Amino acid sequence: MSNNVTFTKGSGIRLYTPENEEYIDGASGTFNLSLGYSHPELVEVLKQQVENLIHVSSAFTAELAQQVLDCILDEAPEHITDGWMRDIIGSTANEGAVKIANKFNGKNEVVSLSLSHHGQTLYTTNISGNAFRRKSFSNTISTKNAIVPAPYCYRCPFSAKGPGQCGFLCAEAIYDYVEYGSSGSVSAMVMEPILGNGGNIVPPDGYFEKVRQICDELDITLIADEVQTGIGRTGYMFASEHYDIKPDIITLAKGLGGIGIPAAAILYKPEYAVLEKFEHSYTSGGNLLSLTASQKTMEVVSREGFLENVRSSGIVLGELLNKLKENYPRIIGDVRGIGYMWGLEIIDKDGAPDPALTNKIIDIAFEDHSLILRGSRYGFGNVVKVRPALTATVDDIEEIYSRLNKIFSQI
Ligand SMILES: Cc1ncc(COP(=O)(O)O)c(C=O)c1O
Structure with missing residues (x-):
């Protein structure tokens, strides 16, 4: 182009x-422009915020961050009741989610899907399902993760006859990896509900249920990377809600900022509230413009x-x-x-x-x-x-x- x-x-x-x-x-x-270019209501509140105050340290934004988080949690699947608003991009939100899982279950390896994209920090490059982004960094990238086949029924890697006809061999591959490929310390599975960059791959009916069952069985934290699917992209506030994925953790970015203001969040079940502030926060995380944009975006998208x-x-x-x-x-x-x-x-x-x-x-x-x-x-x-x-x-x-x-x- x-x-x-x-x-x-x-x-x-x-x-x-x-x-x-x-x-x-x-x-x-x-x-990422859930509300398109220059949505007037967002422009208005952002203008006002720029005039009033652009930045204060996150030590002084906790109350607003909690208010915004509450607006998001109000719309989240019922079992997701807590969260973290100290990121502004999807890559670090996903890293935060993995940190939370690691700290929660004391394990450290990650399973993800082929064709997935979870970001471009060194770690999220590592756990994303494509070699072309990793190629130049082989010295610095750790190998403590595994990629299992995506539920790409149109070109099924197992040549199944039709969606779901194979007993979900791609999900079953998680067992093989844990048994034969890991060091026995698999902490989390990270998964996009619809593989966005990977080709708009929509898993077949029953796939998410199978993945949830395997994660429960193997004591693996299920992280839904809703950086693309979240905030209404699928016609539902969260794809996790529509597909009843029941993730333990959800990550959000892109659409949360409405008109392109960087904003991100990590949402989780209450028992996953394990991070100390100093373990995952950034200079611009939860900045006033991101919080303002997220709050207004949630208001607009939640409207009847x-x-x-x-x-x-x-x-x-x-x-x-x-x-x-x-x-x-x-x-x-x-x-x-x-x-x-x-x-x-x-x-x-x-x-x-x-x-x-x-x-x-x-x-x-x-x-x-x-x-x-x-x-x-x-x-x-x-x-x-x-x-x-x-x-x-x-x-x-x-x-x-x-x-x-x-x-x-x-x-
Ligand atoms: C599903 C998914 N996760 C994570 C990311 C990374 O987000 P960011 O580019 O904001 O770091 C992206 C970006 O395209 C994405 O599509």
Whole structure:
């Protein structure tokens, strides 16, 4: 995608160049603009906060941090009643979650999924399911973790006949790793409810139940990395709630800041409140602008009708993308998603992944149709992500579809 274009203004799902050329962002920034560009209510409270006070040490923000945390916990799955607001990015929130699990159960290894992305600090690079980000750091990266197969039914690593038909061999692989691959000290399993960067992979029915059962059996803390799926992306405040994952810990970032203000949180069951303040906090963690943005975002997303709209418009988006697949069955192999979190798996004439065509689609979308879409190098690199801001209307969704239709007819 061309990066010669400069944007100087944004509103909702639309971006504008200095010459006032309009683009539609179908990927909400880096999937983090839950409320789109410059949502007026957020801009207003942030302006006010900037005028009043931009920063004080976290020693003086504890009360506000607790208020914001309470707003998030009000919407969290029932058993999740406590949390930590001293991060501003997903990577360190995930590290914090692993620290909590380690301290809680006294163990230290982590299991994660192939194709997963949990961040880019050295440790989260280590536990993410892709070699390309680790390659240059082999000297410094520890090997105390294991990657087990993702529930990628469309290209099942076990060649199962259909979703769930295999008795969840990918989940069963956790047993093998613990028995044969670990040193017997597996503390946590970290899992994205829908693998975001990895290709919008939605696990089959029954998968989460199986994973929860295995974690219980092996005394492993289950961490749901909801950095992408959290704060309404799936049409539910938390994917953990919708899929009934019952995690012990949930991490949040991206959408929590609403309009791109960095903000993160770690939520957990009460018995996981084991960290001392000095064990996980950062200079900008829980800063006033992050807390202000998170508080307002929670207020907007929790409003009556807001998530219902993402759910119902998400159905429309899914139907339109499936229609696109029907129109172009030799290019789109699979359409996966829920709410405003969708992916189109791009294939070649033999049904194999086609990353070159995927990148071409994204380029044509930008160059010829002023539509921003995202792919990623994860996995086969052949999934186009369609994830507009949660404020997108059905008209916006139809406009995205209409541009997609033109792009596919062009190729
Ligand atoms: C699922 C998931 N977890 C963690 C992260 C890391 O978050 P951050 O980039 O804010 O550190 C990302 C970022 O893309 C992500 O998608």
